[in-house]
Amino acid sequence: MNLFTERAIRIITEIPPGRVMTYGQVAAAAGSPRGARQVVRILHSMSQKYELPWHRIINAQGGISTPEKAETKGIHQRDFLEKEGVVFTSNGKIDLSIYRWFPQDAEEY
Template identity: 75%
Template structure:
């Protein structure tokens, strides 16, 4: 496993309940500011193995990237976030000024 992937895993594992990070934010914290798509790959391929709280990763607009119909991951994601106390506005977005998590400098989770 490469260093970036290890960092992404640690960062995501460190996001506390009731908080979120964006794909790009995780990538930047892991050392690759342009690596948001790689964060998606890590989530897709390693969430189960490393028990990652995948639902705490959202897009930069504060939205869920997956479709939110009843048969989708997006629907599950919103439900999991709401169970942790995260509120969605009328546009279906999370207020990042309230819920965004910032690891301390040098902290990867």
């Protein structure tokens, strides 16, 4: 496993319940500011194996990103987040100024 993947997994695992990070934010904290798509691949292929809280990763606009054919996954993601206390706005977004989580020592990864 490469260093970026190890860092991304560690960061995702540490996101506390009721908080979120964006794909790009995880990528930057893991050392690859342009690696948001890599974070998507990590979540897709490794969430189950590493028990990643995949539902805590959202897009930069505060929304849930799911392919059209995976709409039920988006519904589950919203349900998981709401059970953790995350409130969605009337337009279906999460207020990042309230719920975004920042690792304290991102350079440490």
